[in-house]
Amino acid sequence: MRLSRYFMPVLKETPSEAQIASHRLMLRAGLIRQASAGIYSWLPMGYKVLRRLEQIVHEEQQKANHHPMLMPTIQSADLWRESGRYDDYGQEMLRITDRHDRDMLYGPTNEELITDIFRREVGSYKQLPLTLYHIQWKFRDEIRPRFGVMRGREFLMKDGYNFDLTKEDALHAYNRHMVTYLKTYERMGLQAIPMRADGGPIGGDYTHEFLVLADTGESEVFYDSAVTDLTLGDRVVDYDSVAECQAIMEEFTTPYARTDETHDEAIFAEVPEERRRSARGIEVGQIFYFGTKYSDALNATVQTPDGTNVPVHMGSHGIGVSRLVGALIEANHDENGIIWPEGVAPFPVAIVNLKQGGADTDRVCDELYGALTAAGLDPLYDDREERAGAKFATMDLIGCPWRITVGPRGLKEGKVELTSRRTGESEEMSPEAAIARLKELLANR
Amino acid sequence: MRLSRYFMPVLKETPSEAQIASHRLMLRAGLIRQASAGIYSWLPMGYKVLRRLEQIVHEEQQKANHHPMLMPTIQSADLWRESGRYDDYGQEMLRITDRHDRDMLYGPTNEELITDIFRREVGSYKQLPLTLYHIQWKFRDEIRPRFGVMRGREFLMKDGYNFDLTKEDALHAYNRHMVTYLKTYERMGLQAIPMRADGGPIGGDYTHEFLVLADTGESEVFYDSAVTDLTLGDRVVDYDSVAECQAIMEEFTTPYARTDETHDEAIFAEVPEERRRSARGIEVGQIFYFGTKYSDALNATVQTPDGTNVPVHMGSHGIGVSRLVGALIEANHDENGIIWPEGVAPFPVAIVNLKQGGADTDRVCDELYGALTAAGLDPLYDDREERAGAKFATMDLIGCPWRITVGPRGLKEGKVELTSRRTGESEEMSPEAAIARLKELLANR
The missing domain is CATH 3.30.930.10 (Bira Bifunctional Protein; Domain 2)
Known part of the structure; x- marks a missing residue:
């Protein structure tokens, strides 16, 4: 969505x-x-x-x-x-x-x-x-x-x-x-x-x-x-x-x-x-x-x-x-x-675009959105024109178990960030690796 | 079921x-x-x-x-x-x-x-x-x-x-x-x-x-x-x-x-x-x-x-x-x-066992039931001890679009009967062929 x-x-x-x-x-x-x-x-x-x-x-x-x-x-x-x-x-x-x-x-x-x-x-x-x-x-x-x-x-x-x-x-x-x-x-x-x-x-x-x-x-x-x-x-x-x-x-x-x-x-x-x-x-x-x-x-x-x-x-x-x-x-x-448990989360994963309207960030977000949707992982894509802080606060509030953050700085190195809502821990990886990891993490959902 | x-x-x-x-x-x-x-x-x-x-x-x-x-x-x-x-x-x-x-x-x-x-x-x-x-x-x-x-x-x-x-x-x-x-x-x-x-x-x-x-x-x-x-x-x-x-x-x-x-x-x-x-x-x-x-x-x-x-x-x-x-x-x-349309039938296919308790009929019915269930076709298996006439009357009443009839006579030739509730037309074929046909017929369900 x-x-x-x-x-x-x-x-x-x-x-x-x-x-x-x-x-x-x-x-x-x-x-x-x-x-x-x-x-x-x-x-x-x-x-x-x-x-x-x-x-x-x-x-x-x-x-x-x-x-x-x-x-x-x-x-x-x-x-x-x-x-x-x-x-x-x-x-x-x-x-x-x-x-x-x-x-x-x-x-x-x-x-x-x-x-x-x-x-x-x-x-x-x-x-x-x-x-x-x-x-x-x-x-x-x-x-x-x-x-x-x-x-x-x-x-x-x-x-x-x-x-x-x-x-x-x-x-x-x-x-x-x-x-x-x-x-x-x-x-x-x-x-x-x-x-x-x-x-x-x-x-x-x-x-x-x-x-x-x-x-x-x-x-x-x-x-x-x-x-x-x-x-x-x-x-x-x-x-x-x-x-x-x-x-x-x-x-x-x-x-x-x-x-x-x-x-x-x-x-x-x-x-x-x-x-x-x-x-x-x-x-x-x-x-x-x-x-x-x-x-x-x-x-x-x-x-x-x-x-x-x-x-x-x-x-x-x-x-x-x-x-x-x-x-x-x-x-x-x-x-x-x-902090929704994975089995009941309304959306198990959220995609946060830190630069809405940026050619690269938009493209990578769209690709992630398409791939996660195709995998049946029902992502929520925060595609609003809001500053990063407001987007993060909303995502913390609604509690999707996983968040992928897509920003221009990370993308320069081909990386997005995958964050657990429960532990707060983040890891940088390629968009492809994030998709693969989420498929694994959410396999039992 | x-x-x-x-x-x-x-x-x-x-x-x-x-x-x-x-x-x-x-x-x-x-x-x-x-x-x-x-x-x-x-x-x-x-x-x-x-x-x-x-x-x-x-x-x-x-x-x-x-x-x-x-x-x-x-x-x-x-x-x-x-x-x-x-x-x-x-x-x-x-x-x-x-x-x-x-x-x-x-x-x-x-x-x-x-x-x-x-x-x-x-x-x-x-x-x-x-x-x-x-x-x-x-x-x-x-x-x-x-x-x-x-x-x-x-x-x-x-x-x-x-x-x-x-x-x-x-x-x-x-x-x-x-x-x-x-x-x-x-x-x-x-x-x-x-x-x-x-x-x-x-x-x-x-x-x-x-x-x-x-x-x-x-x-x-x-x-x-x-x-x-x-x-x-x-x-x-x-x-x-x-x-x-x-x-x-x-x-x-x-x-x-x-x-x-x-x-x-x-x-x-x-x-x-x-x-x-x-x-x-x-x-x-x-x-x-x-x-x-x-x-x-x-x-x-x-x-x-x-x-x-x-x-x-x-x-x-x-x-x-x-x-x-x-x-x-x-x-x-x-x-x-x-006569349920296929898209809304409670059970798209019914299996009727004409000789409940017969070794061959029971075995073939169980196999059909297992295969159709595995294919997601949600069969209703009439496994009651009733005479054929009563089973057919019940099946006509509840209106499953397709019926597979399994009887000792047909099984001697390795055949079961596939019948359309809407047209009343029947065709004899092997159990495997019936499964394949139903998968095809119900592909859009």
Whole structure:
């Protein structure tokens, strides 16, 4: 993308309404603008990040044979009355009356609707196991929305639902979801620690939250530092293998890691003192197994091999997609701006022309732009007529992982400069070498 | 995808509530289920089609340097009061009161919100031209929703907005949108004819609707049959070229083509009689140039080169993405089911195993499935234990363009059967030849 043709309204001043870094930086870098309290428009570069996160979520879910679908935002109140949750939700639920005076609502979650689809369409154990998910906008009418997309009212969430014949099968689905989530966050360049959590209004005895450590996190967390050494890395997981998913679940949940809601000082005291940590965390996902809570309430049964009808075992599993953009920035920024992990950067590489209008600099920039575009590396080319300082400040603010600087002085020796946003380290090399290096650096993107 | 693991609940009976073919077939093929009146859940296969349409829209918009973004579904009423449209919209607008008693609404369109973003962020002619678009769910509280996704209440629309310094520039944006829309529909396998239309509540002197001819269309249309001979084909368009976009606009709008709202018998009479047609059409898109209607109301100005401030010239441009799924089926079906055009089929090829559990048939099907998957052709493999007749009926219903049938009789001679859903013609060949043929047939997908 040529910046001269893009819509990326960056701000020099820090917006006074923003209290935390991600909110400030999302406004300053032109990722979002507030439409009304707790409701945001995603400008082109913000939308690009959001889509990229969506894409990663889709890919990892589908590897586990979870099927994407899409439920609507507006639901009838009837199903929520049937489950008994219409009153439970209180004022956080956005309630709507349509022109025929029917009670509707903007879905904050979808257990009822998906269970209704299931009970109407599935009757036999032969159609199990089944996991359906969607990525859809939700609404929670927060009394005091704040922190930008971290606690907004309209937010994008992936929510998935597993349907299984037995508790044992459903716990495999639970473990499978845990593994897909760990993979998902790792691909985004985030460490999200699964922590034993509280069921809350969804319910469920088995539930883990995934927390990203950050000073601005809303939760206090306690953990064994051994948990932060764990990664899945390049492991290829067979999601049909009960043993493999369970082993990974155990690997990641054996070290102590809990939020303040479930924290137990006595157990924590058994962790060797030098490994005991307390910190703050941002919740970016949660998984639940809640058994037959909704299938009992909504009468969602399947026939077993011996012909009896039993309520289906269920779980639900969520990733806060729009909130993740904020969490990513909280975990990846410095005083100059965002430092995108390579897997989620809106543009992995920026080209900065220090002499716009110069025959040589323009030519080399155009060549770099063409070659990087052809290689699928989606460069952002700062082709504005601005002084170098302003261009560098903008690039630091928006946080592309790599920057190629093209100036007349370097070009005299046939060199451009390749700079890492994260380390700040620069290296001079020929344009061809820079292209080759970037292809290598971004091969896994 | 292996059908035994997929969620594709097909119906044998025709649902009584569905009055038109697309609604019937979308329910029968398991693409959608009604969640409440005029509101649908998109099941996995329906969602796959929807995503594919979205993808085509995105690609064609971005070729013209139109920038994707995303505005929220819930808007404040304030901007609509400022433009004067809060009252105009009447009961079709879904009005909502939040917990703080603020008037909100579920956006039926976004002229106000995008103009507000523009006026806050853009101040100079130097930042023009600019076209922003999004693909987002909208809500219109239809008094009598019907025809499935063709006249639903919650629907997915692409809406784009151009901002230009002058009327002349804005008319180039108008023409550019017309060309991108023609390209978009062609890639979907649809002929959508641009017809001179009426401004309606959006306003505007320049407006064309795009109509797909179908007996169940809601509009009566009148046209010169010469217009149906026009195609863009493989033409590569330079969207920066004013002349080229204008020439294509003139090519496609010179033959008479109007809806009943703008039909003029006197002009129509000048069309040679043998080319005069009247038919019914489904509206799948509309483009508008409305000048400074919203920029005047919302005070969205830009500074010109000579330093004066002028209201920006605007247009808005919509494609009914969810409705297109219905329109595609109306235009592509027979008594047995859907006949997807190759560009939009959820699965371009199906593999039917006539003897599930047979060593040879299973092996060949697995090989075909592996090879087609590796080639990116996304096959659907009917690996259910069902009799041949039931498998063929399901495949005809869901309408994959190509079917490979693998049976023990053919395999004795090393042959499988390749069948076109559209023509019904079959040809026997080796599995390798079938793979090679499909790669060729689906090369442009």
